Amino acid sequence: MNIDLYKMSGEELKQLRADIDKALETIELRRKAEALKAAEDAAKAYGFSLNDLKEAGPKGSKNPPKYANPADPRQTWTGRGRKPQWVNEALKAGKTLEDLSI
Structure with missing residues (x-):
């Protein structure tokens, strides 16, 4: 992608900035969705769902908070x-x- 920022108008630059901000906001959401999919696929390879694994996990602290x-x-x-x-x-x-x- 080769953009010559100096040839763009002020409005075009503002729109580009808005588009970049929107893309940056969605990066984390996309990465989380990809991680969730990978975790689901890994659990499925062993014949489980993520809920199955979550239920099998630790039930909490043995010591109550003081x-x-x-x-x-x-x-x-x-x-x-x-x-x-x-x-x-x-x-x-x-x-x-x-x-x-x-």
Whole structure:
């Protein structure tokens, strides 16, 4: 593709920019669709669907969360392993682990 940008009008350049922005937005969607198709094909080769594999996966954490981020209760921590960034930030701000407990 060989486009001489200097020969294009302002309107043509604006339209080209709009077309490029639209194409860039769809790249990730196309890549996700391709990845999903590849995963479905791989599962099918073994006689499964993706739902079959999803149901066979881990059922969740064995340890329930003990702490929650007050700013975003969806962020939780079991108290095991490395502390999440939000825990470290809360501790630096003067909170205690007891303040964060569920």
